[in-house]
Amino acid sequence: MGKSRSGNYFEDFRMGMRMRHATPRTLTEGDRSLYIGLTGSRAALYTAATNAGLAGLERRPLEDLLVFNTAFGKTVPDISLNAVANLGYSDVRFLAHVYADDTLAVESEVIGLKENSNRKSGVVYVRSTATNQSGLDVLTWIRWVMVHKRDPAAPCAATVIPPLVPVVAPSRLARHLYTASVQDICMTTGVTDLWDDYEVGERIDHCAAMTVNDSDHSIATRLYQNTAKAHFDGFVMASTPGGQRLVYGGHIISICKALSYDGLENALSILAVNGGSHVNPTYAGDTISCATMVLDKLDLASDKIGGLRLRTIGAKNIRGAAEIEFHSLEGGRAEHRSNVVLDLDYTIAIPRIAQ
Amino acid sequence: MGKSRSGNYFEDFRMGMRMRHATPRTLTEGDRSLYIGLTGSRAALYTAATNAGLAGLERRPLEDLLVFNTAFGKTVPDISLNAVANLGYSDVRFLAHVYADDTLAVESEVIGLKENSNRKSGVVYVRSTATNQSGLDVLTWIRWVMVHKRDPAAPCAATVIPPLVPVVAPSRLARHLYTASVQDICMTTGVTDLWDDYEVGERIDHCAAMTVNDSDHSIATRLYQNTAKAHFDGFVMASTPGGQRLVYGGHIISICKALSYDGLENALSILAVNGGSHVNPTYAGDTISCATMVLDKLDLASDKIGGLRLRTIGAKNIRGAAEIEFHSLEGGRAEHRSNVVLDLDYTIAIPRIAQ
């Protein structure tokens, strides 16, 4: 059985282990179209070449979360093929725009390990970075994931918990992305709300909801070449507690981001994901709604753009976003109802009123 | 709730009100591929660059109904987010071909208003126009839609019913689209039936049928960035009479157009939609068949192309297109069985036998 692959188990990981994930992936306009078709994204910067031109870009970049999900997918065969659960994200930074025909290569390094006390599994912390064909880093992120052990008796590396920052400091965010009078984006969205018009503590209930179909999440997850079995093997998943395939969490992030267009029309791009968790699983047939709270307003030392730190909570099968409750994040994790599927803390760039 | 958008209600519309819809949209080869994958279109002009070359075009244009559905989708957030039903189309004219990488911007003007006697809703008539990045009008259409009132007691504008033409006169159709010996299209379809071979009153039963899946219509409708809730929010739709999401009517038009390839193989493009109605709703799982009757043959003052005015009726869950009945349109609306989903009156360009 020399060529029957089974992925890495917890005892296979070592601190400092580096992986070049297979294989690089060239993204194209075809991937963009599918991304719109699968998520319903209407984000201005990515919807029209003319919009990107207003923001000072020569070409229309590819959507941030298409890039994130593609890069994430690359890491799955090496890191999370035998995962119990994806536990969290930290320090996700979007460093440069990615354009159609760019080729992304992704590498990861193990930065933390902690065997669980039951010795059946452990938590792996990795720093992953996606680089384009010119060698420019376009995206970097930390995630931690609980991975099965092949053999509970196998010895494991000593515990190392990496330092994790709860929020990406403004000084570490990409600021050089926009060169023009980005306020013109308003002319295309018809909405005048800019950075200056959002208040810390303000809540936005996004008006639309989206039912997830089996093909939607399957096509999306395959597009990202993500091979995690829980998303694809309906026969095996039928005997799990949920009784069916799990929707890939990154698809839920994409849907919530798309739904959040209404109320954040002039958002330009995602600068960082500070943290996030997939609170409960989503299955085909579930309908996703979401609401956003402004956690902070960040001065990016630019007269063109400011940063908004946002918390978006996604929930399923509710009568409307107004039902979503924003519980405190004291202690790092909020208490959530069983219908909450996503709690995401991220930072976007949005134009400021011209000085 | 300052940034929680809820769309326009009937009392928000005023005669002459103009809307620039958010945001322009660049269409690409990726959108074309999805359109083929979602509808099964085989239309010759759009299937191969070499076919378009035979018709005298430098590049392969994007399918007419991809353009229509994309432009239509843009109008939804402003016009029909709170719609009860889309009632009709009129004077839809395809004015110029659209190519991959073209960017469409869409504007609408309110041209008619009529509050319903129950004061709970009203009918809004709009003229919408899509323009490409060079400022060229590529598509214009009238539609009317019944929209809820936010507050039944709210005062509304005085009733204005715009003049509507039942058919687009030949003189108002785009004629300049084809410059070459378009008869060569026959060489690629293997079918010799041209304009001269169709008779007024002739009926064509299209041989294929197509079952609509939930992901099919969801992906299509998202691709068009159409946000009408009835197509996406399965949780809310579960408590409506139909019990599930409605299939976007434009997707049904696309499917019927694709099915009508068999029997109309040499059709070049749609010049106009004279009128149409979504007679009954379609749900996922329904199987669509259609038949076409030739209503008129139009002389377009061209020795290359002629016009065929066609009436295509789509029906669901029948044993074959032969079961479809063509009832008279006396009085503007036909009596239809409950399995009829579409009654469309449109005009196509088709090559004439070379003189």
Next chain:
Amino acid sequence: MGKSRSGNYFEDFRMGMRMRHATPRTLTEGDRSLYIGLTGSRAALYTAATNAGLAGLERRPLEDLLVFNTAFGKTVPDISLNAVANLGYSDVRFLAHVYADDTLAVESEVIGLKENSNRKSGVVYVRSTATNQSGLDVLTWIRWVMVHKRDPAAPCAATVIPPLVPVVAPSRLARHLYTASVQDICMTTGVTDLWDDYEVGERIDHCAAMTVNDSDHSIATRLYQNTAKAHFDGFVMASTPGGQRLVYGGHIISICKALSYDGLENALSILAVNGGSHVNPTYAGDTISCATMVLDKLDLASDKIGGLRLRTIGAKNIRGAAEIEFHSLEGGRAEHRSNVVLDLDYTIAIPRIAQ
């Protein structure tokens, strides 16, 4: 009913009859993206432009089975619209790479005919060839298919059974495809297994499984413009023994090829399909697993690449690929369990260890 098409029935075919199928089809990057989204393909050569560069290609070609399925789809309206079953493939040879924006035209010739003894149907053997816009043959194949008679009493042509080779000889395989040190592909897959590392008789259990959704196979089959009714007309198929639409067999081949990435990571491209049969039908909801056996190692008189003749068996709704049994092909057809859906014999190119 002069323009209501019904396709060819068995009695319509004659030996030597040639068909130019409607219409040519231009493939694009959009089709590639959909192919990845629908199948989950990760094949190195097609996943990144940089990978194709390592193999000495100026551009990234389109996936072999996207080309095959597209070309196959073109033949359906003329050959298999009234098919009972697709019986087999032979001498399928991939002759040249196909690139985005290439236009494929497909022609077929009837090379064999055999009426069944019940006189209700017969077997049609065709040789089909796809040619690109420069007139270069890119793909050629034989298939035979059982087709209904319109009229059981109709006279048919005399029986001719064409000679069929069980395997494409190495001398007839395209060898000129790769010009560079293709071993560098290993750097992108992270796997070092090359031609020299595979043994005749070696078995590979591919670790992943894939559940097929209705939209997946519908979108794929429409993308290929394949119009066979059994894949699309759920209303009529509800009264057949299976009770639902059949998944197009070519989609199952694509899924098995995609799943076979794990264990054959450095495979470059398919050179030939020696034979294959769709042993049992697949329906939406079925989960596909597969295993591969190395049947032969072919010397292609190249120091860069060698050939592997592989037999891949796909099965549905099993606990894992290890359950699949490889029965003898004595007498041309293996005995298979009812869960086996595909038995495919094909030849791939894979780099050799540098001399």
